Structures are given as C-alpha cells and as structure tokens.
Amino acid sequence: MTKTAAELAEALAAGEVTSVELTQAHLDRIASVDGDADAGVHAFLHVDAEGALAEAAASDARRAAGAPLSALDGVPIAVKDVLTTIGQPTTCGSKILEGWIPPYDATVVQRLKAAGLPILGKTNMDEFAMGSSTEHSAYGPTRNPWNLDKIPGGSGGGSAAAVAAFEAPLALGTDTGGSIRQPGAVTGTVGVKPTYGSISRYGLVAMANSLDQVGPVTRTVLDAALLHEIVGGHDPLDSTSIEAPVGELAEAARQGALGDMTGLRVGVIKELSGEGYQAGVEAKFREALDLLVAAGAEVVEVSCPNFEHALAAYYVIMPCEASSNLAKFDAMRYGLRVLPEGVAAPSAEEVMRASRDAGFGDEVKRRIILGTYALSSGYYDAYYGQAQKVRTLIQRDFDAAFADVDVLVSPTSPVTAFALGEKLDDPIAMYLNDLATIPANLAGVPGISVPAGVADEDGLPVGFQILAPAMADDRLYRVGAAVEALVTKQLGGPLLGLDKLDARLEAEGAAEVAR
Known part of the structure; x- marks a missing residue:
C-alpha cells in the first residue's frame, strides 16, 4: 500500500501483481479506514467497487495480451466529486445535486479511462469547492489522516486525504485558489496546479471559470508528472484550452530527483512570509531553501508588492463568477x-427560492450574495472592475520576477492543519489560509506543493510551494523533485502519516469494543 504509483506500474508490468489484486487492496483499505462523517477519514462520498474491479480486470486482460494503454494502466485512482462521471454521482459536495448521475464524462475522466486507470470513486470536498478545510461539505467533513481531529485542507481535502491515508495512490483535484496545493501542504502530499488551460476543464462543474484548474494529487512528484501527462493536453471542447503539448514532465521529474540544482535562480517572495506565518512552517521552509543552496541553487529575495492585494481581489472576482x-x-x-x-x-420563482434555500449551504449562499452585490448596478466598477485591475498588476509582478529568477518559492500554507471547527465560524480567518496560493490562480501560472517535513511544535506536515512561468510546468517538476529528494534524504525516508492514522483507528476501535 505504501508503494508509489510509478512502483505499482512497474510491478504490474513485471507481473508481480494484478490490477484486480491492487484495486481490491485499495478498496479494502477504504473499507478499513474511511468510515463516514462521524468516524474515520471520510475521504470518499461514493465508492464504485464493482466498476473499479471491472476496469481492473480489463486492464489485466490488456497486459496479458501485451497491449497496456499507458504506463499507469491498472493503477487505481480517486476523482474529486466536482468532475462529471458517467455511472457515478457528481454532487459537488452539495445537497442541491444529491444523487445526480451525469450523462457524460469530464474530459480528464475520459482520458483516465483511455489510459486504463480504474476509478475507485468520488472524493469529498467543500460544497462547490467553496472552502479551505472540507468542512463545508453537505455530507460532513473529511479528516486529516495525520490527526483525525484536524482539517485536511480544502476544497479538495477528500482527494488529499485519500492519498495520504493510502486509500488511493493517485487522485485528481481542482485548484481555484489553492484547493490542490493547500490540502497537499497540510496532509503531506504533492499537489500540482498546472498552467491555466493546459488541462481541460470540460466536465468540471465550474465555480470560477477564469480560476479553476484540474490537477494531480499524489505522494511523489514523479507520480504527479505521470498523471499530468495522461490528463493534460489540448481539448477542443474547452474554449480556454491551450493548443500546446504537455511536455516531458516525467523526464523533468527524474532529472530533478538527481538533486543537482547548479545554475538555478530561486526567488523567495518577500510578501509571502513573516507575520502571520507559523514558526514551524517558516523553519521548515528555510531548511528546504538551505538544501537547495547546498545543491547549487542561488537564492535571492524577490518583491511582488501587489501580492498583498491578491486575497482581496480574489474574494471579489471568485464570488462574482460563482454567483453567475x-x-x-x-x-x-x-x-x-x-x-x-x-x-x-x-x-x-417560489420553487427556485425554496430549492436554493434548502440545497445550498451557508458558505455558498455567502459567496453568491457577495458576488451578486459586487456585480450589481453601481458597484461593478467599484469592486469587480477594480479587482480585475489588481489582477493585471499581480500578473505584471510575476512577469517582472520571472525576468530575474527561474522559479519563485514560498510556504504553501501559512499554518499547519488546524482543528476541525476552529475557524468554521470565522470566514475571514478561513480565507487567509489561501494567502500564498491565490496569486498563481489570478495570474494563471503553475504551482506545486511538495512536503518539506513536519513542524516541530505540532508534528504536522509543512508544504513548500514552487511557482514557475506559464507553460513552464516541466520546471516545476524538476525543482519539485529535487526538493523532494533532498528533504527525503534529510529525513531518512518519505514523509508518511500511515502509522499515526492506523494507531489512532486501532485505539478507537479497541475503545469501542471495550464500551
């Protein structure tokens, strides 16, 4: 269960294991640790055991005939419940879509099937991807496998938790303001937000069209690159899709894992550190920076002054698009x-009002109201228009920075995972968790979060964020794989929360038996 997707693919190719055995093992793991909204990880909203095993059997038949569809043919995957899937519900974590079975697959789901990956099921999320903790799901919160009393990040906490809990070796998430990278940071997983338009959004139930992006959630940078190569590329069904090849992402990751960063210029974003950042987060970030320097990289401080306004601009633009x-x-x-x-x-109108009142949760209603107000007559220019101007300034900050450095880096999240319920009644405090991730979405540039160790004060994972220019996703994978290799060597092994989760569940099970 602890093998990477790349290792599992090699085992399948060598005939050491079948896809049916592998898929069944993960289904058993889900049954063992996932539980429901009241106990366990609760990463999944729907598990399709029959469909996954049928796809796995088909994969085994292809391999026996010497005709696998891809390198990852037969490796199971989980999919965030915001992507449409034929035969499986797509609820977006909302009661308003409870039980809805889409009549078509999202393009990325089609590409998973075309590559032979069995789909285990659909993962939990904040309702319509609105949240930073996966506590806003209408079906109950997901819990962090490192500590079940903590949040797994959001909105894609279900995908991150499924990977961190070894319920799936791979997952797909979506990132509108950090919803892949921030959960990755707090669960010790790898989360990638690709260049906007490089992965199709067709079949992604949109929250904010100009910000949403599908991306990989994995346990290693190489696994993310392999998955990215499968789902990426131009799609004529998506009007924002870029007509450009994905590139040699897996090869970039393999080169980066060698650890030689000679000649790399790394820019530390001045505005994304300091006040408001947890001491343990800052410490692990600086330690990872030192490892890059030791590997030959040159580190300089870079100022992106308009990043200070990114959060405010985002929380005008995003609700406006969501309202629509x-x-x-x-x-x-x-x-x-x-x-x-x-x-x-x-x-x-009365039916619509009653249905939307019953079907939407508080956070969705809040953002609809904010967006409708900002777009209303007399306020459009004062709010939405001004926010778009700030967005342009942020894009210019990125352009200026990348003229001087190869990549930009920062902590992924200002803090480690906080307690369930701690910020649920304080929307502003919740929004601040996306402080470091939002600029990339506003500018459309790619970003990756790689585990940097655990904070000394609480033993919870810390994420190291790397940002690259648009269409330079290969650079993300090269540098991300280097950071991963250097940190893993320093730690003496990969960052895993498996023992903590299993010990907690075993103790709770024993206590229940005793009662």
Whole structure:
C-alpha cells in the first residue's frame, strides 16, 4: 500500500501483481479506514467497487495480451466529486445535486479511462469547492489522516486525504485558489496546479471559470508528472484550452530527483512570509531553501508588492463568477426541487427560492450574495472592475520576477492543519489560509506543493510551494523533485502519516469494543 504509483506500474508490468489484486487492496483499505462523517477519514462520498474491479480486470486482460494503454494502466485512482462521471454521482459536495448521475464524462475522466486507470470513486470536498478545510461539505467533513481531529485542507481535502491515508495512490483535484496545493501542504502530499488551460476543464462543474484548474494529487512528484501527462493536453471542447503539448514532465521529474540544482535562480517572495506565518512552517521552509543552496541553487529575495492585494481581489472576482455559474441551479432542469410550504400553486420563482434555500449551504449562499452585490448596478466598477485591475498588476509582478529568477518559492500554507471547527465560524480567518496560493490562480501560472517535513511544535506536515512561468510546468517538476529528494534524504525516508492514522483507528476501535 505504501508503494508509489510509478512502483505499482512497474510491478504490474513485471507481473508481480494484478490490477484486480491492487484495486481490491485499495478498496479494502477504504473499507478499513474511511468510515463516514462521524468516524474515520471520510475521504470518499461514493465508492464504485464493482466498476473499479471491472476496469481492473480489463486492464489485466490488456497486459496479458501485451497491449497496456499507458504506463499507469491498472493503477487505481480517486476523482474529486466536482468532475462529471458517467455511472457515478457528481454532487459537488452539495445537497442541491444529491444523487445526480451525469450523462457524460469530464474530459480528464475520459482520458483516465483511455489510459486504463480504474476509478475507485468520488472524493469529498467543500460544497462547490467553496472552502479551505472540507468542512463545508453537505455530507460532513473529511479528516486529516495525520490527526483525525484536524482539517485536511480544502476544497479538495477528500482527494488529499485519500492519498495520504493510502486509500488511493493517485487522485485528481481542482485548484481555484489553492484547493490542490493547500490540502497537499497540510496532509503531506504533492499537489500540482498546472498552467491555466493546459488541462481541460470540460466536465468540471465550474465555480470560477477564469480560476479553476484540474490537477494531480499524489505522494511523489514523479507520480504527479505521470498523471499530468495522461490528463493534460489540448481539448477542443474547452474554449480556454491551450493548443500546446504537455511536455516531458516525467523526464523533468527524474532529472530533478538527481538533486543537482547548479545554475538555478530561486526567488523567495518577500510578501509571502513573516507575520502571520507559523514558526514551524517558516523553519521548515528555510531548511528546504538551505538544501537547495547546498545543491547549487542561488537564492535571492524577490518583491511582488501587489501580492498583498491578491486575497482581496480574489474574494471579489471568485464570488462574482460563482454567483453567475450557480444561477443554473434553479430546480427547473436538474438537481433538488423543493416546493414551498403552504403554497398551493407555487410559481417558478417560489420553487427556485425554496430549492436554493434548502440545497445550498451557508458558505455558498455567502459567496453568491457577495458576488451578486459586487456585480450589481453601481458597484461593478467599484469592486469587480477594480479587482480585475489588481489582477493585471499581480500578473505584471510575476512577469517582472520571472525576468530575474527561474522559479519563485514560498510556504504553501501559512499554518499547519488546524482543528476541525476552529475557524468554521470565522470566514475571514478561513480565507487567509489561501494567502500564498491565490496569486498563481489570478495570474494563471503553475504551482506545486511538495512536503518539506513536519513542524516541530505540532508534528504536522509543512508544504513548500514552487511557482514557475506559464507553460513552464516541466520546471516545476524538476525543482519539485529535487526538493523532494533532498528533504527525503534529510529525513531518512518519505514523509508518511500511515502509522499515526492506523494507531489512532486501532485505539478507537479497541475503545469501542471495550464500551
């Protein structure tokens, strides 16, 4: 269960294990540790054991015939519940889509199937990807495998937790303001936000079209690169898709793992450190920087002054786009329909109001209201227009920085995983968790979060974020793999929370038996 996806692929190719055996092992692991909203990790909202095993059997038949579809043919994967899937529910973590079975697959799901990866199921998420902790799911929170009393990040906490808990070797997530990288940081996994437009968004239930991006969630940088190569590339069904090849990402990761960073110029973002950043997070970030320097990299401080306004700009632009996108959930075409009480012949507007009131959670309602207000007459220029101007300034900051350095780095998240419920009633405090990740989404540049060790004060994972220019995703994988190799060597092995999770679940099981 602790093998990487690349290692599992090699074992499948060598005939050491079958895909059916491998898929069943992960299904057994899910049954053992995932639990539900009241116990366990609760990374999955839906598990498709029958479908996954059927896909695995087909993979074994292809390998027996010497015709695998890809290097990862037969390696199982989990998919965030915001991506449409034929035959499996897509709820987006919301009651308004409870039980909805899409009539089509998202392009990335089609590409997974075309590459032969069995899909284990759909992972939990903040409702419509709105949140930083996966506590805003209508189906209950996901828990961090490192400490079940802590959050797994959000909105893609389900995908990150599934990988961290060894319920799946690979997962797909989506990143609108950090929803792959921030969960990666707090669960000790690798999370990648690719260049905007380099992976199709067709079939991704949109929150904010200009910000959303599908990306890999894995336990190693090489695994992320292999998955990225499978799902990436141009898609004519997505009007924002870039007509450019994905590139040799896995090869870049393999080269980076050799650890030679001679000639690399690394820019430390001045505005993404200091006040508000946990001491243990800063310490591990600096230690990883020192490892890069020892490997031959040159580190300089870079100022991106407009990054200070990124959070404010994002929380205007994103709710505006979300307000527009979520207008389609009107109880007329699909999804939940609630009839208002005490109304004999309700109008369409009354049905819509009752359905949206019952189907949307508090955070979704909050963002719809914010977005509708910012787009309303008299406020559009003052809020939305100004936020877009700030977005342009942030893009210019990136351009200026990348003219001087090869990559930019920062801590991925200001803090390690906080306690469940700790910030649930304080939206501003929750939003601040995306402080370091949001600029990349506003500018469309790629970013990766790689584990940098655990904070001394709480023993929880810390993420090291690397940002590269648009379409330079290969540079992310090269530097990310180097950081991973250097940190792993320093730690004496990979960063795993497996023992902590299993010990906790075993203790809770023993206590339940005793009761």
